[in-house]
Amino acid sequence: MRFFSLLLIFALGCHAGIVNALPDIQVNGLMKNQAVVTIDGVQHILKKGKTSPEGLTLVDVNTQQATFEWQGETVAMGLTSRIQTSFEKVDKSSFSIPKGPDGHYMTLGKVNGRQVQFLLDTGATVVAMDYHDADRLGIRWRSGRKSMSSTAAGLVTSYQLTLPSVTVGHLTVSNVQASVIVAEMHGPLLLGMSFLQYFDMTEKNNTLTLEKKY
Incomplete structure (x- = not known):
């Protein structure tokens, strides 16, 4: 290279x-x-x-x-x-995401090394996905702690567990709390505060920048 x-x-x-x-x-x-x-x-x-x-x-x-x-x-x-056209070290402490046409911030990322699409949601306590996505990602969600979660459709069964790693751009967090919803979400995974809490978030010119907290 x-x-x-x-x-x-x-x-x-x-x-x-x-x-x-x-x-x-x-x-x-x-x-x-x-x-x-x-x-x-x-x-x-x-x-x-x-x-x-x-x-x-x-x-x-x-x-x-x-x-x-x-x-x-x-x-x-x-x-x-x-x-890259220079040998300067790439800044791996921050990552920027442009706002989509619908006003949301969406980005590709990885869960346990497998590619997914995330919707950033500061109102979500944890990373959330439905059971179809969990199956596709090889997550053994049935071994998680069974509970109930509130969704737009009402209360649904969910399983609480820990993901070994979640990555957005070059930002990776280990041991991230997640919830697998036993219902149809029909959309991207929600990137909640169990991941976002490790970053300062700055919004400017329709771009959201995540920067590692030190």
Whole structure:
């Protein structure tokens, strides 16, 4: 990766005065006609042919890779691959999430190393999911502590348990309290305070930044 970065810097240098430095790009998800990318720490969902606020255009995408254009330069990247044009240490203490069109903050993340979609919910005490998601993630939820949870549909049976790890961007918390709802949620997992309590949350310009508390 270091050698590749050096080659990239050299290539960009050949166009000095024409092409600005390529931002820090990470591919988090590849879907039909769109890609989830993190650009300089800010996550975006880019549709094919669209350009991010930073000026990065998604030219083409499939399940294997995404092709981007940056000021006339074309770069192909696979899932989770990353390009950086400097050797400065990446700030892993914070992560930014843009507000969605519906006014909510949603982001890709991982539960026990498996990819999920989260909806940030400061009103939720714990990370919450329905039993279908729990089964998909290989969680043995029936061994949890049985209880009742209040939902929009009323009281439902739930199981309280501890997740070994929850990750958003490059932020990981171990031993996170969670609730598995024995009902249909039909949506993303709720990222509640059992994860969010470890971060300061700052909202600015329709972007929410999570920063580790020290």
